[in-house]
Amino acid sequence: MLGWGQPLSPLTSSLCLPLPGFRRWLCSAAAAPRVCVVGSGPAGFYTAQHILKHHGGAQVDIYEKLPVPFGLVRFGVAPDHPEVKNVINTFTQTARSGRCAYHGNVTIGRDVTVAELQQAYHAVVLSYGAEDNRVLGIPGENLSGVHSARAFVGWYNGLPENQDLNPDLSCETALILGHGNVALDIARILLSPLQLLRKTDITDGSLAALACSKVKRVWLVGRRGPLQVAFTIKELREMINLPGARPVLNPADFTGLEDAVKDAPRPRKRLTELMIKTALEKPLEKPLETVSPREWGLKFQRSPQEVLPTADGSRARGVRMALTRLEGSGDSAKAIPTGDMEELECGLVVSSIGYRSLPLDPAVPFDTQRGIIPNSSGRVEGVPGLYCSGWVKRGPTGVIITTMNDSFDTAQSVLEDLQGGVLDVSTSREGFGAMESILRSRGVRPVSFSDWEKIDAAEVARGKAAGKPREKIVDLQEMLRIIGPQPLLSDLCKWLLLVPL
Amino acid sequence: MAAAGPVQLLRAAAASSRRWLFSASPAAGTWPGCGSAAAAVRAARPFSLSARAVLSSEDKITVHFINRDGDKLTAKGKPGDSLLDVVVSNNLDIDGFGACEGTLACSTCHLIFEDHIFEKLDAITDEEMDMLDLAYGLTETSRLGCQICLKKSMDNMTVRVPEAVADVRQSVDMSKNS
Numbered sequence: 001m002l003g004w005g006q007p008l009s010p011l012t013s014s015l016c017l018p019l020p021g022f023r024r025w026l027c028s029a030a031a032a033p034r035v036c037v038v039g040s041g042p043a044g045f046y047t048a049q050h051i052l053k054h055h056g057g058a059q060v061d062i063y064e065k066l067p068v069p070f071g072l073v074r075f076g077v078a079p080d081h082p083e084v085k086n087v088i089n090t091f092t093q094t095a096r097s098g099r100c101a102y103h104g105n106v107t108i109g110r111d112v113t114v115a116e117l118q119q120a121y122h123a124v125v126l127s128y129g130a131e132d133n134r135v136l137g138i139p140g141e142n143l144s145g146v147h148s149a150r151a152f153v154g155w156y157n158g159l160p161e162n163q164d165l166n167p168d169l170s171c172e173t174a175l176i177l178g179h180g181n182v183a184l185d186i187a188r189i190l191l192s193p194l195q196l197l198r199k200t201d202i203t204d205g206s207l208a209a210l211a212c213s214k215v216k217r218v219w220l221v222g223r224r225g226p227l228q229v230a231f232t233i234k235e236l237r238e239m240i241n242l243p244g245a246r247p248v249l250n251p252a253d254f255t256g257l258e259d260a261v262k263d264a265p266r267p268r269k270r271l272t273e274l275m276i277k278t279a280l281e282k283p284l285e286k287p288l289e290t291v292s293p294r295e296w297g298l299k300f301q302r303s304p305q306e307v308l309p310t311a312d313g314s315r316a317r318g319v320r321m322a323l324t325r326l327e328g329s330g331d332s333a334k335a336i337p338t339g340d341m342e343e344l345e346c347g348l349v350v351s352s353i354g355y356r357s358l359p360l361d362p363a364v365p366f367d368t369q370r371g372i373i374p375n376s377s378g379r380v381e382g383v384p385g386l387y388c389s390g391w392v393k394r395g396p397t398g399v400i401i402t403t404m405n406d407s408f409d410t411a412q413s414v415l416e417d418l419q420g421g422v423l424d425v426s427t428s429r430e431g432f433g434a435m436e437s438i439l440r441s442r443g444v445r446p447v448s449f450s451d452w453e454k455i456d457a458a459e460v461a462r463g464k465a466a467g468k469p470r471e472k473i474v475d476l477q478e479m480l481r482i483i484g485p486q487p488l489l490s491d492l493c494k495w496l497l498l499v500p501l
Numbered sequence: 502m503a504a505a506g507p508v509q510l511l512r513a514a515a516a517s518s519r520r521w522l523f524s525a526s527p528a529a530g531t532w533p534g535c536g537s538a539a540a541a542v543r544a545a546r547p548f549s550l551s552a553r554a555v556l557s558s559e560d561k562i563t564v565h566f567i568n569r570d571g572d573k574l575t576a577k578g579k580p581g582d583s584l585l586d587v588v589v590s591n592n593l594d595i596d597g598f599g600a601c602e603g604t605l606a607c608s609t610c611h612l613i614f615e616d617h618i619f620e621k622l623d624a625i626t627d628e629e630m631d632m633l634d635l636a637y638g639l640t641e642t643s644r645l646g647c648q649i650c651l652k653k654s655m656d657n658m659t660v661r662v663p664e665a666v667a668d669v670r671q672s673v674d675m676s677k678n679s
């Protein structure tokens with residue numbers, strides 16, 4: 001292993017800084033602040049963008065564990081929401097700018113430690129999102145037929161680690177646990193007419209599985225009531241308007257709620273009113289396009305207790321729910337079991353109760369209770385020079401704009417610390433130059449942004465043939481093959497000799 | 502690694518210039534907003550400067566934006582342009598403005614209007630209300646800039662960019678110090 005501080009051979013040091021002019025600049029000018037961002041989701045890109053914009057000399061390197069960038073914008077956002085992915089245009093502009101570099105296929109905490117990053121950069125921003133999910137912790141949760149929403153979403157969106165999920169869609173009824181927007185995304189994907197999905201960037205494999213799906217009824221089950229749902233109105237309205245699928249809401253669940261939300265903040269009020277209106281609408285007012293219409297509905301005040309196995313114990317056949325009553329009101333109301341139970345039959349269970357961040361490295365404090373890195377305005381508690389942004393800073397909730405705002409907030413902290421001298425930039429740091437040799441010695445092949453653009457072009461070309469915006473490449477090795485071999489050391493030497501000094 | 506000297510000062514993050522490069526990319530044909538005139542402007546944006554130049558300055562509508570830091574930005578647009586168009590084509594530097602590029606999928610172009618202007622704006626759709634519900638600092642006179650099209654009667658109006666984060670922080674700008 002090649003550690004920091006070890007003398008680099010002349011060859012490797014010139015490899016780090018192939019352009020002599022650049023090297024001279026590094027030595028003469030007051031050291032340019034070198035900032036490193038871990039994770040290339042919205043948090044990583046918005047943090048980089050803000051620092052680059054408000055500091056004319058900063059250099060920002062973005063490290064990403066996957067070869068491909070953009071985090072949940074690529075692997076979370078539903079394929080039928082292409083407009084949400086327009087933020088990629090801005091991220092691309094940032095990545096292409098001269099003072100920013102993208103290094104994919106590098107897992108921080110495994111290939112490189114945070115301590116190594118801290119030695120190579122003046123500031124390190126952790127924006128690595130939430131790589132895991134909450135678990136229910138109930139019997140039967142690991143039965144076949146039970147999936148986490150995270151894995152299910154990863155499957156249809158082409159996340160390499162979830163390509164073998166192979167969900168069994170041969171049942172008629174699916175149960176989604178949780179009342180968040182992710183739950184609605186999954187319900188919509190399960191019930192959308194195939195001809196709508198076909199035009200999206202959903203993977204070929206999942207499209208084929210959905211084409212054979214027998215699922216025609218989806219229940220979304222929440223432990224609290226209609227006033228506590230976590231999804232937002234746009235997504236609910238989209239579900240209500242989904243062609244070929246009928247909403248089934250029980251009017252009794254909404255009794256008296258109109259009065260209760262009269263003085264509620266506007267978003268809660270409008271959301272509740274839309275549910276009430278839908279519940280009261282006579283079912284046949286909406287034309288039924290298909291012979292056997294698909295349907296979906298919301299069930300409230302049911303807390304999952306056990307996933308029930310089939311007689312042979314091989315897979316899930318339903319979920320036993322504890323009925324609850326609400327103690328308190330509004331957002332803070334608590335679900336208290338009444339003692340009554342109910343069994344809901346289903347062949348597919350998707351647990352959509354939230355994502356969860358993981359600790360990255362022993363050098364980084366982590367609050368396991370809240371699943372975040374403890375911080376104030378993005379400054380990691382007790383570790384000067386270390387920052388965090390996005391879901392790992394705030395917890396796994398919030399839309400892209402929420403993430404943008406908190407990333408700007410973190411970037412602002414970095415800028416303040418640069419200006420106020422909290423970050424010592426009097427000595428220059430080598431940045432990726434130092435990392436490159438470490439990675440090479442460990443057999444890690446970093447992927448540049450122009451490498452990603454090759455993958456991107458290949459995906460778009462494959463999609464074109466099928467009338468889709470892109471066909472995602474779901475295999476890591478295939479991604480690396482498309483990029484082509486890493487330039488050999490000897491090739492680089494030849495190239496260096498050709499560059500006029 | 503891309504070698505970059507200090508000369509390569511960039512304003513990558515400017516809410517504006519980037520869209521000139523990418524204006525051909527948005528989701529096909531589903532733009533809500535100001536109807537066909539504005540849609541045509543969007544489609545032709547990279548080439549629309551010359552067309553624009555033909556318009557005499559009297560045909561233009563002046564809009565003042567009060568940015569988050571209190572700075573006043575003044576720009577002009579044509580009747581039918583949306584306020585997002587005005588921000589984009591004048592390179593107005595408003596952080597994070599128009600992230601979804603006018604497709605009603607975010608609320609980053611949220612603007613606050615003067616009462617007398619707000620009252621005369623075209624009726625708001627459910628879809629715009631749905632997105633506004635997620636906006637920071639929602640007020641009684643809030644609308645999404647991508648949905649508001651310039652009219653003669655709006656000449657010299659002032660719109661305010663809402664605070665993004667709850668606690669107002671003194672923003673640091675070191676973009677000119679290297």
Ligand SMILES: Cc1cc2nc3c(=O)[nH]c(=O)nc-3n(C[C@H](O)[C@H](O)[C@H](O)COP(=O)(O)OP(=O)(O)OC[C@H]3O[C@@H](n4cnc5c(N)ncnc54)[C@H](O)[C@@H]3O)c2cc1C
Nearest residue numbers: 039041042043065071072076077108128129390391399400
């Ligand atoms: C299913 C789903 C759908 C969503 N749909 C929408 C939507 O339609 N509209 C909307 O506004 N918001 C949506 N959101 C919310 C939005 O995706 C988040 O607000 C946002 O992505 C959070 O950004 P982030 O950068 O913190 O995390 P992420 O987007 O998860 O990015 C983290 C990145 O870090 C990388 N990483 C992880 N570990 C390491 C490591 N050790 N080393 C290097 N890199 C690492 C990951 O691979 C990833 O690329 C959705 C969320 C989900 C889960």
Ligand SMILES: NC(=O)c1ccc[n+]([C@@H]2O[C@H](COP(=O)([O-])OP(=O)(O)OC[C@H]3O[C@@H](n4cnc5c(N)ncnc54)[C@H](OP(=O)(O)O)[C@@H]3O)[C@@H](O)[C@H]2O)c1
Nearest residue numbers: 178179180181182183223224230352353354355397398399
């Ligand atoms: N289109 C979009 O804009 C879009 C799409 C997808 C995701 N997102 C965003 O991404 C974020 C994450 O979404 P999400 O759906 O994963 O999370 P979420 O919004 O936090 O919803 C989680 C749901 O799970 C429930 N839950 C949690 N623990 C539970 C338990 N032990 N038992 C039963 N139910 C439990 C919660 O109920 P309680 O309230 O009772 O805890 C809640 O209904 C959200 O901010 C979301 O808005 C946005």
